[in-house]
Amino acid sequence: MERRNFLRVAVVGTAAAAFGGANWQVAFAAGAQPGPSPYGPLQPVNSSGLMLPANFTSRVIARTGQKVAGTGYTWHPAPDGGACFADGTGWIYVSNSEVSSTGGVGAVKFNAQGTITGAYRTLSNTNVNCAGGATPWQTWLSCEEVDRGYVYETDPWGVKAAIRRPAMGRFKHEACAADPVRKVVYLTEDVPDGCLYRFKPTTWGDLSAGTLEVMTGGTGTSGSVGWARVPDPDGSPTATRNQVSNAKRFNGGEGCYYADGTCWFTTKGDGRVWAYNATNSTISLTYDDSEVTGTPPLTGVDNVTRSSGGDLFVAEDGGNMEICIITRDGVVAPFLRIPNQSSSEITGPAFSPDGSRLYFSSQRGTSGSTSGGITYEVSGPFRR
Template sequence: MNKIETTISTTNRRNFIKNAVLASLGFSILSSCNTEDLFCKQEAVEGIIPDPNDYLSLPPGFSYKIISQSGDIMNDGFYVPGRPDGMGTFPGDSGDIVVIVRNHENSPSPLSNSPFGSKNELLQNISNNQLYDAGGMAQPGLGGTTTIVYNENTKKVEQQYLSLAGTYRNCAGGVTPWGSWLSCEEDVTKQGGNTEKDHGYVFEVPASNKGLVNPEPIIAMGRFHHEAVAVDPNTSIVYMTEDRPDGLFYRFIPNVPENLNKGGKLQVLSIKDQPKMDTRNWEKTTFKRNVKTQAIWLDINSPLAPEDDLRYRGYKNGAARFARGEGIWFGNNELFFACTNGGPGKWGQIFRYKLSPDEGKETKDSISASIELYKESTDRGALNMCDNLTIAPWGDLMVCEDNGVCNRILQIKKDGSIRTFGININSDSEFAGIVFSPSGKTLFVNLQENGHTLAITGPWNSIS
């Protein structure tokens, strides 16, 4: 398949007007996406221009390019693995260079996603100690990360290579202020059979590394279904989501700032004076929208959790429960995180956590941190199973959907309104790994099941 580059220009407005005939019932219903509706596939959505290549529809003036796809040969001789997921970006050696570290959410099978070939024939080119779990050099972990060196000026990939290997289902993660990517395993497979090591950990990948890193798990950050992380640049405290229907929200306070392997304290969030709060609102509304609620943190021991019971122990001790915690991103003394199937319709929630002035060093006299149910979908046409997210340079949230039907990139503006930024009209694949370049000129995102990494550019000031 050739690389695709296309611009959604104003010349396509005639097609848009033609499709807009479908909109006789009003634009208020056109954002609804399900198998019964034609609106999302026909793209009669206000402000979105149909893509003539039937791939990705965007606002006028925006263009996309597939910069990497699974099966490509990388500079190190391995294949680009399948199922790209979370990503982080970092400044390169010059102003035009962006370093992208990209997760791959792969188990030891199928081999169609393997960086080592359809029969793992390239395993002979990697040493056992470069793989976290070599699987007896017969069934290695196929997750991990790849690193892409991208030139924003030429819009070309200059290098790409494996940077973490042998892990399982590296889903999301997060960037650190000291220039590394924290890659998270969303898997708690235990040692046994072909599996040589326990899984369910966070691994650190320096963006400056030119090849494979030493695959060392940060065990003090806990063993659970890790999803995403966000790091406070002032304290190095790491906030973590858990992709489980009954997951918790975690905080890791490192013993040594910027050195997570030196150990630290793992904690879980609880609602002050309301232990065991169920924020999911599945049965009834127990956690109201747009109400700032005081949050406290509880210590949790035995982070290795051989029985995969951190969330049970934390909840028993009073922690709040969340519905599939997913993407998380740090803002100005606050962070936002998504819960994919929270809310009465299980169509998604987004929470906002505001830090305490004494974050990580709270006393009984401290001003408490707060947590707020910022968004809860009551209409899947507006928000349908939010997943990865990022904060745009101008402060809006950019949110990926993962609903298996019609997936969009949504823009949640600072006033709380929601608009559609992009629509996948090529496949049922989720969007994943959404992140801006350090310059703010390029938005990178993956179409996971397509195996594609995209670079999107355009007049950002027109939507900010």
Template sequence: MSPRPLLNRRALLRAGASLALPFALGRCHPPESTEGLEPDPAGILDLPEGFSYRILERRGALMDDGFRVPGQPDGMGCFAGPAGSNTLVLMRNHELEPGQDAMGPFTEGQRPDLAYRPEELSPGGVTRVVVDATTFTRLSSNLVLAGSMRNCAGGTSPWGWLSCEETLAEGHGYVFLCDPAASSLRAPVPIPGLGRMNHEAAVVDPESFVTYLTEDRNDSCFYRFVPETPGARLGPESRGRLQALRIESMPRAVSAEAKRGDTFRVDWVDLPSPSAQDDTLRRQGVERGAALFRRGEGLFLHGGAVFFCATTGGPQGGGQIWRYQPEGLQGGRLELLAQAEERGLLDMPDNLCVAPWGDVVLAEDGDNARWPNEFLRILTPSGEVRNLARGALGSGGEFAGVCFSPDGRALFANMQSDGLTLVITGPFQEYTGTAL
């Protein structure tokens, strides 16, 4: 069965006033533009007037447990620290694989027994950074998960951080649950029920306890896991249904053919073999009518809706931003909020997060040959896209791990190839004109 392009415009849900999109993509600044940004005297991060940054950690520095800060920092989530501690906890992925051991957390002779697949000891994993909730200064850091591979993005859950492996190497390709309270290395907690695939991100809706997942493939599905027992902690024995999203009136649709502002009625199809070892999940989905997205990546839950990126979606491969609004457990609405109608209007958005007041922060992962400096951008509900930050080191490395502090006063981010974890502060709402 072949995927089907989205060509039947009559099949669209005709949105009335009650379904009007609050987002409408307006003007965009091309990635080579530095409008609104002031050069950083240190040559690291250009920001708008009134904003500042601080480097929290650098690749290779020693953490408080004696392990090194690993390289390739990627997805990240921010959690409130223990009650009364006035701290925040950053759970940070590291997208490392065998052959990149020099950037891993281990120094000579370190082979922790609690690592996942200790016989191979892949350098990937998860680290934990504790910061002061008032000043956002670093207090401590430590290794939480070791031995996993290509820990790319992930997301939050009621039980902690979900870290996703973007690989199908033997014994890998899973989502792991990591405890934000873990002040030392813990035993790995893989969750086979969430499927084996080129995972990108995962997030749990704390109301329904449904887990949503993206897959970094050019022909990926958008997934969800519906647990048999809502509220039960995710873990190795979790049981439920892994499903892929389907556009009701257009089975096997290719979502890259959608137009900005399109809204679709969708439902979900069951996948019979979620733990298949032969990379067949998306094929299982297409055989049952699921829609395909071009490189599903960043994923974030806000206001009961799920926002996610299709990094190379759209007519020019510059990216799409989608929003899924569930309506009960049977289905809901899928809305295309923004896309690059011309290459460069969006430059392959990867990680994303939504501010408490509704702005979407996009971490770009674009064409490094054309634009050696990546950007953080803000998409406002009015449709304006604004520059927020520009990596000034010229390495062409992507931004990743964007997440706000719970009060919205600070944005945390990673500069991946430069091995830096940063905190950015400033008048975010005044800058975009978006009010709570």
């Protein structure tokens, strides 16, 4: 066995433990590889312009520059990272706007039947709001993907004013994910020599003060890692990623999602999905497109979310414009495809609180420009 393949087997074995359960351990013994989707093959393009498995339906809920149906809110340009929040018997989907100077966050509100009942802004006039993450106390963290960018804490209901959180570090933010067990927030950094961070608030639930740490641990793709305090979270004159000598590097950090003791995060520069096991402080690879047998079904890895049934859903920036599933059984397969939008990227995948609907956007739609964004909803028999 070649050394790289041997390392791959060792890595995915560790990833199996990170996911938990016997299925993951068996499936990853040979690595997450292409296979048939549990939902079956994609069907022809539907009326929404999507290719979906049988028994799934979709609708367009918003288009950039147009008012959201039944509301006075004009949907923002370049919709990006998003999340859903329970709202009584309904829910709210929030969405970033990844444009310079006039970015921010918009929201769409739904009732129990999925009817849109409102849409509004929750953050305005910030800079290249890319991804972010939800908190356990029901706020949305919107991250600026610019040098020395900020994290903004926003209210999905649009009642409370958004608050800038400089203690969480100033760097080229991408996404974040809250870990309520260890009371930290993980953060990715979208540069080729970026890092993975975690922020430890002084008081859990209050992000105004705390300690920013960076992952340490050499160049390997598996094994034990550590954390070290970033001396100057402000990142000037020395960038946060360059303040700790043994900071671990990741090639273009993108999506980030925490569940059940694991923080999954993606790196687009090398086509990988990583798993950080927070219980034993180890990392491993869940997916590596260079280690796939045959043609990789998942490339341009970007935003990531997880269904209530434990499957990962990974959006592509480029590739075939697909959201791919990495199943509990270690199968990588397309779940949906957006044809004829090759100049766009898929952003903001998030499940409704009951797990029956998936929201996401094509950031630039058919036009290929930030003014062409389209936000979709897919409903159907998701595994739960």
